[in-house]
Amino acid sequence: MTDSDTDSGNVIGATIxxxxxxxxxxxxxFESLIPQLSSSSPPPSRELLxxxxxxxxxxxxxxxxxxxxxxxxxxxxxxxxxxxxxxxEDVVVDNAARGHGVGRMLNxxxxxxxxxxxxxxVSLTSRPSRESANRLYQRIGFQRRETNLYRFDL
Numbered sequence: 001m002t003d004s005d006t007d008s009g010n011v012i013g014a015t016i017x018x019x020x021x022x023x024x025x026x027x028x029x030f031e032s033l034i035p036q037l038s039s040s041s042p043p044p045s046r047e048l049l050x051x052x053x054x055x056x057x058x059x060x061x062x063x064x065x066x067x068x069x070x071x072x073x074x075x076x077x078x079x080x081x082x083x084x085x086x087x088x089e090d091v092v093v094d095n096a097a098r099g100h101g102v103g104r105m106l107n108x109x110x111x112x113x114x115x116x117x118x119x120x121x122v123s124l125t126s127r128p129s130r131e132s133a134n135r136l137y138q139r140i141g142f143q144r145r146e147t148n149l150y151r152f153d154l
Contacts, residue, residue: 014070014102015063015064016062016064016109017062017064018060018062026069027046029062030049031043032094034090036092036094036095037090037091037092057078058074059074059113060074061110065097065102070102071091071103072091072092073089073091073107074090075088076089077117083118083119084120085121085122086110086114086119087122087123088123091103091133099132103133104139110122111140
């Protein structure tokens with residue numbers, strides 16, 4: 001995403017859909033997209049993609065432009081004693097499609113599904129170096145939280 005992401009957020013010809021099947025096109029799309037997101041994580045295998053697509057607690061969103069997959073977002077749900085929460089992970093838009101509202105469309109679709117499923121909130125993290133993505137999240141309505149985020153690597 002770049003500074004030219006617009007508040008209107010719609011790209012002519014861009015569509016958002018939920019992945020329902022794992023085929024060669026989806027595997028190839030993730031093989032192209034994941035390296036643009038992370039240099040330390042390999043693309044998911046066909047089996048892992050199937051687990052995500054078929055999982056009751058995950059929704060994989062795809063952005064298409066001119067029929068080609070140009071972005072993805074994974075929405076994960078989890079239940080805790082105080083309700084249902086959701087988490088947005090691995091948002092990635094192909095370099096060639098950035099700056100045209102595709103990321104906004106993916107996020108808005110995820111927020112709509114989270115509302116429909118009764119989530120009380122949706123969280124995400126974004127590295128500070130991803131300045132344009134952070135601006136986009138704030139424009140959509142995400143609020144930065146003052147918290148200590150801890151992680152234990154296994």
